[in-house]
Every structure is written in C-alpha cells, then in structure tokens.
Amino acid sequence: MTRARRTLAATVTLAVAATTLTGCFEESSPHEAVRDFLVGWQSEDYDLAAGRTDGDAAKVRKALADAKQELDAASFRFRITGISVEGEQSQADFHAEVDLGENNPLWQYEGVLPLHLVDGVWKVRWSPSVLHPQLKEGQRFAVDTEPVPRQPVLDRAGDPLQSDTVLYVAGVHPAALGDRAEEVVAQLSEITGYAQDRLLSRVRSSPPDKFVQLVTFGRTRYLSMRPKLEAIDGIEVEPQEQPVNPDAPRQIVGSVSALTPETEQKLGGPQRAGDSVGRNGLQQAYQDYLTGSTQTKVITLDLKSGRQAALLEEWPGRRNVSVKTTIDRAAQTSAEEAVADTGTSALVAVQADTGQILAVAAKGMHQERDALAGKFPAGTAFSIVAADALLKRGVSPKQRLACPQERTVGGAKFVQVGQATGTSTSATFQQHFAKGCVTALASLARRVSADDLANSARAYGVEKPWRLPLRSFSGTLPSLSGDADKAKAIAGQNVEVSPLGMALVAGAVASGTWRPPLLVTEPKALDPAGDPLPATQPSPVPVDPKVRTALTAMMRAGAAGSPAQAGKGKVYGVTAAAGGQQSWFVGWQGDVAVAVLAKNYNAAAVAGSFFAGLGSTP
Template sequence: MSRVRRTLAATATLAVACATLTGCFEESSPHDAVRDFLVGWQTEDYELAADRTDGDQAAVRKALSDTKLELDAASFRFRITSLDVSGEESKADFHAEVDLGENNPLWEYDSVLPLHLVDGRWKVRWSPSVLHPQLKEGQRFAVETNPNGRQPVLDRTGESLQSDTYLYVAGVVPSAVGDRAEEVVKELSAVTGYAQDRLLSRIRSSPPDRFVPLVTFGRSRYQSMKAKLDGISGIETQSQKQPVDPDDPKQIVGRVSALTPETEQKLGGPQRAGDSVGQSGLQRAYQDYLTGSTETKVITLDLKTGKQVAELKQWPGRKNVSVKTTIDSQVQAAAEQAVNDTQISALVAVDRSTGEIRAVSTRGLHQEKDALAGRFPAGTAFSVVAADALLKAGVKTNQRLACPAERTVGGARFVTGQAAAQSATFQQNFAKGCVTALASLARRVDAGQLAKSAKAFGIGQSWRLPLKSFSGTLPELSGDADKARAIAGQTVEVSPLSMALVAAAVASGTWHPPVLVTEPASPDPSAEVAQVQQPDPVPLDPQVRTALTAMMRAGAAGTPAQAGTGKVYGVRATAGTQDKPMTWFVGWQGDLAVAVLARNYDAAAVAGGFFGALHAR
C-alpha cells in the first residue's frame, strides 16, 4: 500500500479511536489527560498533546514533531490497554503502532504514560521515555536501512545471464550537510523530479554519519546529469556494480533500469534509492524476488556523538534470491549463430524429455512476443499433429496418394508448388509437404479425432510461462473443407514454442508442458502473467510414435537441416501468404527439439546451422 493510502487509512481509523477514547473516559479522572495526549500525538495536534503534560510546552511539541521526522513515519495509532490510579499518581499502559511508510514494516511496541496531579489537573509526567521506554535524555530515534543488492538471473548451470554494469547513486551524509539539508534537497528535487519532502524525510530519519541514498541513475542519465549534480554542494555520488546488463537471450532475461520518481510511485513496494527495477522479461516478472526487501532497523542515537545507543526493533526483510532458468548458454550461443544470417526468424529449442526451454533466439522478431507468444499460421508443419490423427484413423504410411498441382476438398481449393506425382506414399507426401495430397485425407478422419490429437500435442492447452506465451489454436471443424484446411495448417495458429514442444513429443514419446524457470516456483503475484497449474504430460501411442518418427526422419533427409551432423528428424514446411511467405522446420536431433520459423529464408538451413554449431562446440 502506498504511503498516501496508508496515511488516509490511519486518518479514517482515527475517528473511531477518538470516539472510543472520548466515550469511555470520565472528565474527572486521568482518562481525559491520556486521551488528549495520545489523540494529539496521533493527529499531529502537538499543542493539545503538550498541554496535557507537565513539561515545557515548546520542548514537548518539538519532541513529538521530531519523532515523526526521525522515524519518517506515515502515521501513529494508539490503544490504551490499562489504567491504574493510586491517590495523586496514575499509570496508563498503551500499545503503539507506527507505520514506517514506503511499505516498510509496522513497528509495534508497548509503553507507559505516568501521570500525576498538578494543581488539581491530571498531567502526563514528561520525559523522553513517554515516547518509548528505552529513549533517554540526549537521544533521538533513527531508522537504518540496508537494501540488498539485486540478484542475477541464471542459466541452468548457475551461470549469470547478465553482465555487471554500474548504477550511480546520489546521496548525502546528514552530518555533512547539517542545517543545509532543506536547501540541498530543494536543489536535488528541482534537478531530478523527486518529491522534496520525501528526500528530506529520508535524510532526517537516517543515522547522521551514514551515506543516505537519495536518487539512482543509469550510466547515460548520470552522464547527462553529472554537471548539475556536481553543482549541488553536499551531494555525493557513489557507483554501484550490479548484474543488470542482459546477455542472450536478452529479451527473455529482460532489461533493468534505475529507480525513477515515476517507477517508485508506481511500484509502491520495498524499493528505495539505490535499487534497480525490472522493465521487461524475467527481470520484471520476478522483480520482488530479485530485489528482495530492505533490512530495516529502528535505533536510538546519542545526540552528541551520533553513535548508536540501542536497537529497538529489526526486520531482516524478505531475502532476495536468484532466478534459475532452464536456458543453456552453450545451446543459446548456437542458436544465436544459427539465426545470424537471417533477417526475420525465430528459433526455440527445448529438451525433448522435459519441455525445458534451452534457447530462444530471433532476428527481426521479439523473443517473448513472437518466439514464445507469437500467433503464426502453422502451414504444413501442422501435418505432424494431423498425421497423429490420420494414423489413428487407419491411414497407412505407405498408402499411395496423388500430389496434383491443385485439388478441391469440400469446396476448399488447395494449390501446391510440388511437382505432380501419381504414386507417392503418405510418408513421402508428408516429407515433401504436398498440401494437395495431405488435404485429400480430410475424408479419412473426423473433426473430433483432429481436435483430440491437437490437444494431446498441447495445441490450445492452458499451459503458462512466467512470460507471455501462446499454445496455439485449432478452430471448430464442421465439414471436409474445414478439416482439410486444418490438416494443411491454414486455419491453425501456433507459436515457435508450441511447435518445438510438438517435435519434442514425437522425439521422446510424451508431450510435456514448457518450463522456463525452475526457481522460484512462481513469479511475483503482481506479475502480468501469473503461474497456473500446468497440464499433465501426455504419452503418445507407441505405434503411432514409431510411424511418426520414420516419417520425420524422411522429412529431414536431403534438407539443409541434415547438415552432415548425424541423424536429424523433422518436417520442412511452408506457411503464410504469397505476399508474406514463411517456412518452418520442426524436428530434433539428440536431446534437443527445435522449431524454426523464417521469412524469405529456408528454416531448414537455420536448423542445420544450429545443429552444426552445437557439434562444433
């Protein structure tokens, strides 16, 4: 909850508190003194509070006002727990709740108000211990904070997926600026846009001899602001090395920026000056895990020496942790090399046995929005899924099918660029992606069988990643034309990720939902994409899988995907329109399944480059 909202909540509670205090006490007792003092303190009516003490009025008002500043408190709330009267002496026990603001912890403690009669009127016997039992003369409160440095995003071996870079933190040492604090923060506020009162309260609530971070800058912004910052007497700038410069896959890892007035207000969380904020990718989805929360202490200081006297309360803060991904840096490097010569392409590689994502690489496309969450026509790459339904429906891999240049099925027209053939088998037509031959099989399978196979391969399933993703869609199928269009992949939308999982299912014999992050178990609750219950793995029919494996071995043979690096299985496919033609390669080699989508380039050549790069490492 933001500081403003918490203050408003405290004010709303106050009305109830005042009514309770007023209604319960009699005027001819110490109750009215207790009531007026605590209500005055709570509402910042320090004149009312001071009037019910026996101390110097100005000194009491200042002590109460300083307490709020020294704690940088958003609000105070009090509850009386008991009241004892013995002759002209009285004692009231009360419970205090101090909202330390900025989503810092709620400090609760119990204290005592000693009272006595002064000229027939009950008054609080004033001393600093009225504010807290451990506060003595010549002492003040302070809040000490120690933010934890940002943790890295890691690959599957525990290596960082970021390089260190520097952030620049401007701040002050309170004892060095002394009475000039207001002047200093006024100048800093004018330069940076941070609220002047927030900057000042941070200074006043901090130990005097500690550097107080006030504003954080990235490298470029710091360079542009350096002259102005250097012109503010009392401002010091410290550089902090943090693991925030993303390595590949950069858009999956995500960008990090320094905290700004806008992001600080928007987040309303444990962030303070000196922190960094995830702007995209996993850095954004796991922001609170990576930054953790600030260790906070309420302490008392000696006014003369500035040294700590006592620690009144400590909150260690939530521990920040690294985010461990399934990315394999070696596989990622091979993927980057494979797409390097293309203009528009996406490659996703997954572990065939687990669905763990090993690499995501793009050129001219976005790794998250396109490779994981893009909606692209499947084209004849969907024939892998359609073949599962057709084989279960009794179609044999050696069945002969003509591959004419044109064919009409149920009123839907299909055209292929393949040379006409009269005696090719189902497997051969699958291997070369003859859309007219494949579409002709629509009459051999019903819509329910196609939908069931699509679901078994994860198409349209409700799996989720901590980043945006798309599992695919298969439309409602009402006749032969609809079935033929689906078999040809014309009405099916998929992402490169969903097709990589299709290849992995055939390779391993079981479809698995994708995995990108292994630790922590789920992203921040506030992340745009919340983790959901993943669907269970789905085993393929063993006989169908055997047939599909042979078909995909034939599909990769003679294509650039083979690249002389051992056995490659897959299907080379076309999709898109005449204006925007695309090619797919969906297949596997060894433990890695891959889907490549390319425009104006042979996706099979990208896959071959990928497998070749892996063998060269």
C-alpha cells in the same frame, strides 16, 4: 501499496481509533488526557497532544513532529490497553503501531504514559520515554537501513546471464550537512524530480555518520547530470556495480534501469534509492525476488556522539535470490549464430524429454512477444499433430495419395504452392507429409472426425493452460464443423501456434511424451502479473508408441536431404509453408527439439545451422 495510499488508510482508521478512545468516557478522568494526547499524536494535531502534558508546549510539539520524521513514518496508530489510578497518580498502557513506509514491516511496541494531577487537571508527565520506554534525554530515533545488491539471472549451469554495469548513487552523510539538510535536499529535488519531503525524511531518519542513498543514475543520465550534482555542496556520488547488462537471450533476461521517481511511485515495493528496476523480461517478472527487501533497524541514537544507544527492533528483510533459468549457454550461442544471417526469424529450442527451454533467438522479431507468445499460422507444420489423429484412425504411412495442383474439400479450395507431384497415386502419405503437399494432406479430412483432431491437438499441448513467467501462447484450434474445416486444420490453415508451442510438439515425438515448457527452475515461477503460477502445470501426455514409431520415420524422411541435415547426426523434422513468405521447420536432433519460423528464408537452413553449431560447441 504506495506511501500515499498507506497514509490515507491511516487517516481513515483515525476515526475508528478516536471512537475507541472516547467511547466510554463520561466524566473527567485520566482517560481524557490519554485520549487527547494519543489522538493528537496520531492525527498530527500536536497542539492538542501538547496541551495534555505538563511539559513545555513548544518542546512537546517539536518532539512529536521530530519522532515522525526521525522514523520516516507514514502513520502512527494507538490503542489503550489499560489505565490504573492511585490517588493523584495514574498510568496508561498503550499499544503502538508505526508504519515505517517503503513497505517495511509494521513496527509495534508497548508504551506507557505516566500521569498526575496538576491543579486538579490530569496531565501526561512529559519525558522522551513517553514516546518509547527506551528513549532517554539526549537521544532520538533513527532508522538504519541496509540495501541489498541486486541478484543475477542465471543460466542452467548457474552462471550469470548478464554482466555488471556501473550505476551511480547520489547521497549524503547527514552529519556533514549540519543544518543545511533542507537546503541540500531542495536542490537535489529540483534537478531530479524526487519529492523533497521524501528525500528529507530519509536524511533525517538515518544515522548521521552513514551514507544515505537518495537517487540512482544510469551512466548516460549521470554524465548529463554530473555538473549539476557537483554544484550541490554536500552531495556525494558513489559508483556501484550491479548485474544489469543482459547477455543473450537479452529480451528473455530483460533490461534494468536505475530507480526513478516514476518507477518508485509505481512500484511502491521494497525498492529504495540505489536500487535498480527490471523493465522487461525476467528482470521485471522477478523484480521483488532479485531485489529482495531492505534490512531495517529501528534504533535510538545519542545526540552528542551520534552512536547507537539501543536497538528497538530489527527486520532482516526478505532475502533476495538469484533466478535460475533453463537456458543453455552453448545452445543459445548456436541459436544466435543460426538466425544472424536471416532478415526475420525466430528459433526456440527445448530439451525433448523435460520441456526445458534451452535457447530463444530472434532476428527482426521479438524473443518474448514472437518466439514465446507469437500467434502464427501453423501451415503444414501442424500435419505432425494431424498425422497423430490420422495414424490412430488407421491411415497407413504407405497409403498412396495424389498431389494435384488444386483440390476442393467440402467446398474449401486448396492450392499446392510450388511443384505438385501430379494427380496419380504414385507417392505415399509419408512422402506427401515430408514434402508438405497441401492438396494431398487435405484429402484425408474425411478419414478423421473433428474430435479426433481436437484430441490430438490437446495431447500435443494446443490450447493447454500451460504458462511461463513471461508471455506465452499454447495455440488455438477452432471448432471444426465439417470436412472443409477439418481439411484446413490438417493443412494448418485455421490453426495458430507459437514457435515455443511447435518446439514442444517436436519434443513430444522425440521423447515419446508431451511436456509443458519450463523456463525458470528457481524460485517458484510467476505469471506476467507477478502472481504465482498454479501449483501444477498440465500433466505430461504420452504419445502412442505405434504412432510415435510411424511419426519418427515420417519426420526422418522430412529432414533427409533438406538443409536441416547440415551437420553430423540424424535430424528429424518437417519443413512447412505457412503463407506470407513464412516457413517452418519443426524437428529435433538427439535430445534437442527445435522450431524455426522464418520469413523469406529457408527455416530448415536455420535449423541446420543451429544443429551444426550445437554439435561443434564444446
């Protein structure tokens, strides 16, 4: 919630408070003085409040106004808890709630108003202790804050996925400004766009000898603003190193910028000057975790020495924490190198037996929007899922099928792009699967029901409600009303998937169990809106052992002799066309499952380069 909204809320509740304070007062009594003083203080009608004290009106007005500024308070609220009268003396006890702003905790304390009769009229006996029992003459309030540095995003080994970058924080030492604070802040406000009253409140609410952080700059903006900043007498600039320069996968880790007036207003969270703000990726999704919240103390200061006189309240702030991901540095390096020579491609690698995302790389595409959340035609890569349904229905991998150049199924026409294997039944289902013959695969539509295909799709995660703290897409399979729709599904023509979703499909066959994806292990993951994900993700789904045995052999045939088999170790997978000069490779080597989508490039060659690089990485 922003400061403006908090102040509005306080104004609205004032009417309720005023009613509470006046509800049962029918005759002149100490109640009237207490009511007017607290209502005046709460509503910033300091003339009303001062008129109910025995102190100098100007002095009281200033003390009340100064208290609000010294606490940098968004609002005060009061509730009378008791009034006692003994002759011409009275005492009112009240409960105070002070909104310190900046999303700091609410400061609550118990106060006391001593009253006495002055010429027959009840007056609050004025002294600084009226504001707080521990505030004495020659003292004032202050708020001492301690911003906590931003924490890093980590890989699976606990190493940072970004390097330090210098940010520049402009601020002041209030004691050095003397009576020039308003002038200095006005000049800083004019050149930065920050609200002058907010900057001034931060200065006046801080201990005088402490450096007060006011505005943060990135390097480029700081260099452009430097002459103007140096022209303001009293402004100091401190360079601060923060872990904000992302390493690969850069778009998954996310970028960070210095806090600006616009982002401060938008976030309204624990951020203060000196903080950095995640603009996208995990840096944005976990902004409040990475920044935590500012440690805050409410204190009293001795005006002569400037030293702390008393600690009135303190809050440690929410501890900020690192965000630990499943990204594997070696796998990420290999993935980046594999896509480097392509024009347009995306690669996602997962650990087959856990669903943990090991690497996300893209060239000419976006790592989050395309690799994790992209909606692309599955093409014959979906035949892995379709084969699960067909094998369960008794279709043998050895069954012979024709692969004509064209075939019509249920009124839908299918064309085999490239060289067909002829109309004779010389090749097996396994061979057509390995080569991605659209016409042969489509001919099997009558061997399965729509429910068979839908059940297999769900078993491999399609349309499952799994989510990540970043955008993601689990795939869609339309309602299948006849043989034409079923044939299109087997050929992947009416199915949309993401590279992440297909990597999980490969992982399911490789490990024998489909599992939902996992990107962040600590802290608890968030969805893109910043809300906690459901306590449970979809449950793992085992692959039928007999089906898995057959599929493993079919996918071994699919990878054998292809560019995917570029290095040592057996590779399993299929290369598939997906229209628009796009091709897929979906498969695995060892315990690493991968999906590659490439345009005008052989996806299997990208996968082969990835596996070869992974095998050579120490």
